Amino acid sequence: MDKLTREAQEHGEIFESLIFFEKLIPVLSDKNIEKFKSFLDEHAEDHFEFEEKEIFPIILDKGTNEEKNLIEELQSQHKEILDMINQLDKLVSTHGASSSGNNKEKIMKLNTKIIESLLAHARKEDTEIFPIFKKYGNNI
Ligand SMILES: [Fe+2]
Numbered sequence: 001m002d003k004l005t006r007e008a009q010e011h012g013e014i015f016e017s018l019i020f021f022e023k024l025i026p027v028l029s030d031k032n033i034e035k036f037k038s039f040l041d042e043h044a045e046d047h048f049e050f051e052e053k054e055i056f057p058i059i060l061d062k063g064t065n066e067e068k069n070l071i072e073e074l075q076s077q078h079k080e081i082l083d084m085i086n087q088l089d090k091l092v093s094t095h096g097a098s099s100s101g102n103n104k105e106k107i108m109k110l111n112t113k114i115i116e117s118l119l120a121h122a123r124k125e126d127t128e129i130f131p132i133f134k135k136y137g138n139n140i
């Protein structure tokens with residue numbers, strides 16, 4: 001499978017899972033938060049790594065300044081999203097997802113923010129990275 005096909009396929013899977021997890025936010029439980037966390041660990045984090053190793057360097061090497069700036073922006077979004085995932089891990093391991101009151105609300109807000117940021121990030125990649133990568137790097 002070439003890199004662009006893998007990228008498109010993983011985005012499709014990520015969108016589908018995020019929409020599923022978004023529906024679970026109002027019914028937060030220990031069980032579904034664990035599922036969400038393992039999705040983030042296995043899919044989001046691996047996907048970021050794939051992009052940073054296999055896709056971004058090609059554009060950083062061959063791209064125009066504007067294209068390189070876009071990659072830097074996407075890389076800093078990866079970092080922001082990974083920071084939020086770490087915060088979520090800490091909150092859940094300290095308080096548990098079914099804790100009541102403030103902590104539960106914090107976890108729900110963080111889940112919403114992670115999902116929204118990931119969706120916006122992947123959409124930006126779909127519309128802006130795909131055409132650039134097609135130009136330089138497909139099948140490399
Ligand atoms: Fe990304």
Ligand SMILES: [Fe+2]
Nearest residue numbers: 047051122125
């Ligand atoms: Fe992506």
